[in-house]
Amino acid sequence: MILTKYEVLRRAGRLVGEAARTGRIKAGGAVELELVVEKENLEYAPAEDMLGYGARFTQFLRGCPRAFRALTRLAVENLWFKDPGAVTDLVRRCRALEHLSLRCCGFDDPVAEMAVDAPPESRLRTLLCLECDVPGVALVRAPSLVEFHCGWRLFHANTPPASFGCTPALKKVTLHYQPYHRDDAHVGRRLSEFLLLEPDQLEVLTLLFDEATKIWVRPEMPKYLRPVLGGLKELRLENVHPARDLSWALFLLGAARHLETLYIEIFNHVCSLSWDMKLDEDMEPDATCLPPPGFRHRRLKEVVIRRAFHVARDASFARTVVEMAVNLKKLTLGVEDHGCDGCTAVEARRPALARSRFRFPGAGKDVDALVERVRGGVTTSAQVVVL
Structure with missing residues (x-):
């Protein structure tokens, strides 16, 4: 109505x-x-x-x-x-x-x-x-709540994006910061400061970054984050800027030791002004936030990374994950469909973009080379698939 x-x-x-x-x-x-x-x-x-x-x-x-x-x-x-x-x-x-x-x-x-x-x-x-035009959402009491999507557009230093009171059934949380102005995107939040639930309660976490060039989640040491992500089974990172090095996300793997599925989706719209926007911050996390040398993740079974262009950019991160996840079953590097007439038109005008997309048939050599970059010299039984 x-x-x-x-x-x-x-x-x-x-x-x-x-x-x-x-x-x-x-x-x-x-x-x-x-x-x-x-x-x-x-x-x-x-x-x-x-x-x-x-x-x-x-x-x-x-x-x-x-x-x-x-x-x-x-x-x-x-x-x-x-x-x-x-x-x-x-x-x-x-x-x-x-x-x-x-x-x-x-x-x-x-x-x-x-x-x-x-x-x-x-x-x-x-x-x-x-x-929502609010700095945060306070779940004072929601006894039957299972899934919560928190999308906020304002920042206030004294108000957390989300706060949790009586939410005993909550298992799935999505967090999405969409600042009104790009200049506001520098605001960083530590998950351990506000994602306070019962130990091992949260099972599925999605972090949405819209098309902003900056990551609003601040890296932190695993010992602080582990109580928050200790029971996490599925982690989704969506709309990450296409120029971003995915290694920033490794601090999450170090904390989520029971994680079974990692899904990463890159922001794909080349028709957007954000596509060519220069990254103006260094997201290299402090070494104390990264998993220590020799860290092995024993629960991670499936990793999916999807983007529309330049799939080979993810090879280094994918290799790191394959080395780290000793029981990994499948790693998929997938090419997203456009789903947008504007992106299709841009690709037609820029041949270099078209060459960066894997297509079958005719891409076999490129695919084999990418798989070798990911698997070469690593002892793993994981299946590496390029779609």
Whole structure:
């Protein structure tokens, strides 16, 4: 639905509420609502517009209680609130809610964190806070939450990107910092300072870097990070800048000793201005943050590295991983599909880019040479695949 005049929203809400009251919505049945706003391109819209949408949604929420009590999935966007407790109020009113997506939401107070304090009987299993105009999200209590995507756009030194209270079921976390301005991308965060869960609780961690040239995660010594990543089984690093040396990520392997799967995806859009942007920082981590010489990872079984161009750039990092992971089963260097007309057009104008992509048939010699660079002289039974 479009978040339009309240009278229109109320008529629809009351229909859903009446269906729930009379039993036409079966117990446990899925009821999904997606609310979009009337305007597009609101990134630089006046605060009054965003607060107006937030006030309209709050009126709808409170005016149609039966409808919202029946919801199992809710997605909203571009809502700003004056009350920092607005999201907590939402999850308390939506008693059956299992999946909540908040995109580009925030508060009138620019330093207010987004607090979520669900009741003990809450069924909320998935919470997505995407591109939100907040410095952080505080999970005060979310007893059934399994998956949490935290995407924030503001930085405040005294507010962590995420904080965790009562979240005993949480297993999967995605962290995504999207600063409004590229100059803000220098802000670094140590995972050990805010990703504080029960030991060995977290199983899947995704770190998203958007198309920024800088890595917002600061390297740190394994002994500090190990309590955070000790139970991690899957690590995903997505949208890493194509010119970045992947060796910066080795400090994560040293801490995540139970890791089984490592997936790395390189930012592929050559049509973006960020593609040719010069890296203006040195991401070489301090030697104390790297695994010590002779370190062996005994749980890592599969590594996947995907990029659209210059796949051979990853050979050095891949070789290091093959040497380190003594029980590795498979390493895949894959070529991403464009999925973008702009990138296809750029490749057609730049033959050197086309030569950097492996294609079958006809790329056999290049592939064999790359596999040899990764495996040559290393004692391993791992299968090395180039797609």
